[in-house]
Amino acid sequence: MRRTKAEAKETRQQILLAAERVFYEKGVAHASMEDVARAAGVTRGAIYWHFANRADLVLELYNSLPMPQEELIARELEAENADVFGVLERVGREWLDMLATDEHRQRILSILLRCDNTGEFAAISERQNDLDDEHMQALEAAFAKAQGQGKLGGAWTPRSAASMLRWVIKGLCAEWLLFGRRFDIASEGKDALRRLFATYGSHAPST
Template sequence: MRRTKSESEETRQRILDAAETVFLDIGVSRASLDRIATEAGVTRGAIYWHFANKQELFSAMIERVHGLHQTVLTRSLLGAVDPLQGVLDWALDVIELFAAEAHTRQVYRIIVTRCEYVGEMQDALEWQSDLHERMATNFQNAFEAAAAAKQLAPDWSVKSAATTLECFMSGMLHNWLRYDFDAEVAEALRAGLRSLVGSFRVREAAAGA
């Protein structure tokens, strides 16, 4: 009956997979540990061995995809030679991450549409607030640099540009994750993003009709 070390890790991963499935299916709060265990082909005993309770299982599920998230989303924008190009590249990377990594997408979808931001869940989701703040300050800095380089179009203030791009980014992810990604939608968003960032930049005369 006793499993080897690697078999144990395998069950742990199966439990995490099952948690994702069940959470997506019926939501985090109604998901019983028994249902998750059955989905994983084990009993609740196995879950309680690997995790203290549902809360920690939830946190572990997030941690599993948090690494990719972190590296892509918190990359600083300060190094870019062209600040507006830097913002665009960063935003495109974010889209790329979600378009490519189905696992990340699924977990993020659970976070957005399948759990309540309350009690202990709020702690587990605190990194999301951090991320938003970091995104906001990054945008702020980039647009300030753009303004200093006279790159920012006259109808955009630093603040309104930063706010607008931030709203676009989170709205995009939310709208998208309400259903699921498909390649066509991803392309539409990339196009919208390019046009949006382009509209921040001061026009090079001509180009129009």
């Protein structure tokens, strides 16, 4: 009997939910498609109907995460008198709040952080690198705008400012997720951002 589109969609979602649980508990390298099938209550054939391999599953989990509204942010930054630092700091604060309260996001990012980047999982690393490159270009362009407005301090170049912001946010998230969540990522992370953005201003001493 042919499955309806609705049934196929439901099965796909069932598999993704099971994969999220299994990969988070076991780690992707130590979990098999059979483990996911068992947790989802489906056959391995059903898994392979929807997903080619474990990497395909991880990528689909990552794609399921709602991302910041990048087009709206880009339009804000394109405005002639845009408050570049204000927009970027606000987006960073919102990201930290979102991570602190969204357990689904926490699990998927933990899976990605612990995932091997070789063999069948190389596609995951490639996808992340592509996104990192896109974000870096957008950040560098934003800081270049701030520089053109005379607001970026002489200690910074657009690239160094963009790199530092990425390192701070990614480092905060990785340490919090991988090492027991031993600090308040929302409040302490926002304080770190406030201090970082204070150094970006044109009043900051140059080197």
